[in-house]
Amino acid sequence: MQGISYRTFGGPEVLEYGDLPDPKLAPDAVLVKVVATAVNPVDLACRSGLLAPLLDTAFPVIPGWDVSGVVVQRGWSVDEYAVGDEVIGYVRKDWLSQGTCAEYVACPVRTLAHKPRNLGFLAACGLPLAGLTALQALRRWLEVRRGETLLVHGAAGAVGSMAVRIGLDLGARVIGVSRAEAAERVRELGAEPVAYEDGFGAAVRELAPGGVDAALDTVGGPVLAETPPLLAEDGRLASVADGEVLSLGGVYVFVRPDPHDLADLTGLAEAGAVDVTVARSFPLDRADDAHRAAAQYPGSQGKTVITVDWE
Numbered sequence: 047m048q049g050i051s052y053r054t055f056g057g058p059e060v061l062e063y064g065d066l067p068d069p070k071l072a073p074d075a076v077l078v079k080v081v082a083t084a085v086n087p088v089d090l091a092c093r094s095g096l097l098a099p100l101l102d103t104a105f106p107v108i109p110g111w112d113v114s115g116v117v118v119q120r121g122w123s124v125d126e127y128a129v130g131d132e133v134i135g136y137v138r139k140d141w142l143s144q145g146t147c148a149e150y151v152a153c154p155v156r157t158l159a160h161k162p163r164n165l166g167f168l169a170a171c172g173l174p175l176a177g178l179t180a181l182q183a184l185r186r187w188l189e190v191r192r193g194e195t196l197l198v199h200g201a202a203g204a205v206g207s208m209a210v211r212i213g214l215d216l217g218a219r220v221i222g223v224s225r226a227e228a229a230e231r232v233r234e235l236g237a238e239p240v241a242y243e244d245g246f247g248a249a250v251r252e253l254a255p256g257g258v259d260a261a262l263d264t265v266g267g268p269v270l271a272e273t274p275p276l277l278a279e280d281g282r283l284a285s286v287a288d289g290e291v292l293s294l295g296g297v298y299v300f301v302r303p304d305p306h307d308l309a310d311l312t313g314l315a316e317a318g319a320v321d322v323t324v325a326r327s328f329p330l331d332r333a334d335d336a337h338r339a340a341a342q343y344p345g346s347q348g349k350t351v352i353t354v355d356w357e
Contacts, residue, residue: 049148050333050352051106055095058334058341066108069144069152076127077119078135078153082171082327083146084112085340085350086204092142093337102141109333110146110352111138113153114161114171124155126305132161134312136174136303147333149354159308162315165322170315172204172322172349177311179286179301180208180262184216187284187297188260192217195254197276200264201237202228202346205286208320209262210235215319218260221253223269228346242269250276257281263291270294323348330354 047068052060071077089109091097117131127133135158137146144152161170184190196213200206201222213220214236222237223246232239240249257278263270266288274294277283283296291298314320325348328336333352340350
């Protein structure tokens with residue numbers, strides 16, 4: 047098959063397009079013909095070697111964890127999917143090697159769900175990682191409940207915008223903090239916008255004098271450090287961007303594959319509660335340009351997607 051790989055850590059220039067071995071199909075996996083794969087910040091971190099201390103690496107590495115595509119073969123023990131099913135997946139395995147940036151990928155069924163019927167392949171491939179991150183952070187770790195006030199940092203970004211919409215679906219009031227230029231986008235999502243440039247702490251206190259019940263940070267650094275005083279007495283704090291949250295009494299969230307959560311996310315998409323904006327797409331042989339674009343443009347402008355030819 048044709049695909050993208052890298053044989054050493056580095057910048058986008060280490061990405062190579064060419065022939066790769068066809069994936070082997072484990073009994074509890076399906077072979078997916080890739081139609082599209084999204085480029086996420088974590089893909090850039092993996093390629094540069096930042097995650098090497100956490101994940102074993104077997105070079106050459108095919109990058110990518112998000113995917114949308116069509117099932118073309120089933121493993122012996124699979125009855126959840128049929129050949130021809132359209133699927134999405136957060137195909138993160140326990141080591142860096144066999145990713146989604148290729149014509150085919152073998153996907154354990156624990157990483158998949160059926161593709162939302164109302165989303166095209168390009169939009170659908172941007173749903174799993176960002177959507178699961180927000181869903182698991184709000185439901186599993188912050189336990190956001192109806193009637194509570196939720197604060198979201200980076201509310202216009204890929205994960206932040208998902209968190210705003212999922213928070214609203216959970217029945218929470220959502221305050222969304224972003225750069226001033228993205229405030230209208232945050233308002234369109236349904237949150238009450240606050241701009242970092244205006245001194246967000248005072249603005250949040252004015253909107254929630256008693257403090258917020260839960261806060262989700264997707265930014266880290268000084269923004270995270272200024273958040274604990276904005277919490278209510280029993281407020282909860284989580285970050286998907288900065289492990290320092292642990293020293294502040296919060297939890298650090300790293301998304302994990304979960305077929306039930308992913309199916310719930312498909313349901314939310316089909317109900318119109320969440321969606322995906324695709325800002326730009328590149329063919330498979332220009333994956334290096336896709337990585338450059340993903341590093342250059344903020345998530346608030348939409349997803350960067352790599353497309354794969356298929357019939």
